[in-house]
Structure formats: C-alpha cells, structure tokens
Amino acid sequence: AAGVIQSPRHLIKEKRETATLKCYPIPRHDTVYWYQQGPGQDPQFLISFYEKMQSDKGSIPDRFSAQQFSDYHSELNMSSLELGDSALYFCASSLESSGRAFEQFFGPGTRLTVL
Amino acid sequence: DAKTTQPPSMDCAEGRAANLPCNHSTISGNEYVYWYRQIHSQGPQYIIHGLKNNETNEMASLIITEDRKSSTLILPHATLRDTAVYYCIARYGQNFVFGPGTRLSVLP
Numbered sequence: 330a331a332g333v334i335q336s337p338r339h340l341i342k343e344k345r346e347t348a349t350l351k352c353y354p355i356p357r358h359d360t361v362y363w364y365q366q367g368p369g370q371d372p373q374f375l376i377s378f379y380e381k382m383q384s385d386k387g388s389i390p391d392r393f394s395a396q397q398f399s400d401y402h403s404e405l406n407m408s409s410l411e412l413g414d415s416a417l418y419f420c421a422s423s424l425e426s427s428g429r430a431f432e433q434f435f436g437p438g439t440r441l442t443v444l
Numbered sequence: 445d446a447k448t449t450q451p452p453s454m455d456c457a458e459g460r461a462a463n464l465p466c467n468h469s470t471i472s473g474n475e476y477v478y479w480y481r482q483i484h485s486q487g488p489q490y491i492i493h494g495l496k497n498n499e500t501n502e503m504a505s506l507i508i509t510e511d512r513k514s515s516t517l518i519l520p521h522a523t524l525r526d527t528a529v530y531y532c533i534a535r536y537g538q539n540f541v542f543g544p545g546t547r548l549s550v551l552p
Contacts, residue, residue, distance in 0.1 A: 333487075362539065371531070371543030372488060385539045419487045431478060433540070435487025 331355055333436035335420050341442045342410050350405040350439045354422030360384070360430060361403040363395060366417040366438075378403060379425055410443045417441075448532045453547040456526075462519040464546050466532030469513040474536045477508060479517045481528040488531065488542065491517065522550045 334353040342348050354361050360379045364372040365388075374387035378397035389395070392410075397403045407414060417440050421433040449467040456462040468477065479491040492499055492506045494515070499506045505518040519526055531545040 371545065374539045374541060377539055387539060431493050432490045438487055
C-alpha cells in the first residue's frame, strides 16, 4: 500500500540558510500534518492543512511557513536556519472526510542537520 | 488537552501481555484517549483510541475506567517488535501533542 513520502530524507544546511521539505500524502488523504522531533525529544505538532487550507497551528516558528498544493502535497519552508532547528521532521496524512482523522499515517521523516 | 501521566519505562517478557497505564484525571467529556507508538526514529504509529467504551482491534485493547480518569493499553502477546515508546494522548481534535510516553522494552 502507498505510504506517505517525504523528501529529502536527509538534508544538511548551514546556519542562516533556507530549507524546503516536501511531503506527499497517501493518495486521497485530505489532511496533512507537520511535526518536529528534536534529538531525544518527543514529536511536536507544527501545523496542519485540510483541503489545502491551514486548519491548525502549533509551535511553528515565524521563520517557518508551509502550504498544501492543489495536488495535496505539502511543503515546509524554513528560513534563517538555526542550530536548534536540527531535528527529524515528520509529515503525516489522514482522511478527515471519512471520519478517520484520528488515524494519522506518518512518513519516514526528513532529518535536517544545521551546521 | 488533558494532561496525561505515564510511567517512563516498563519491561515485558516476550509472549506475555503488556499492560501500559495512563492517567488522565482532568479529561473532559469530549476528549478522546488515543494511543500511538514510536519505534526508534520511525514516525509514530496509530494503535487505538476510545471515548468511553473499551475498544479492541487487531493490535491492542484499550480499557477505559468508568470515570474516564485513567486507561490501560493492553498488548496481548508482546513480541520483540513491540519495543517502542508508547504515547497516551487525551485530546479533542487530531493535532496531537506527544510526550513523554512509556518506553516499553520487550525482553526475550
């Protein structure tokens, strides 16, 4: 079965650079979520989109922005990168319109390292 | 979100039932109890959820006390592949806040 795809899987950036992470949800899923997991920490919710509209916002820094496109893929844009942004970034998708938003399917994550 | 409290770690012998407790004494009437797990560095995986009634699926059972102040996740026959961090979340809505969870080690 198709799963959530994230790219790239690994990314190395310098401080103050920008990064773009991409997420391709499971086909027909209408909701995308982004989570950040720092080293030794638990996943923290950043932002979510339902049908291409932002649906909820968590602890996403102002330096980050995200959007969901017409084909339902999503991108997380990160600017002025800081050392503390080094983390695993997970994307998840779910099918809210079927009443199954509780079952989020997570991708493999993008490991971002900021030097 | 209701605050949840879980033991930081537990051990379980392979083949035995693993019973993971969660306290959510401040849960409100419309908040569900969700369980997810995370195997090392993989994305979290949905296990089960419930509101009032006990629930069972192919992975686990969820026992919720009548007053809803606590619940127990039961893995009936734990295997080595069940070694993971298990998160109990009490929430209305699906933008989950994970942590700190119980680190379950299934021992051979």
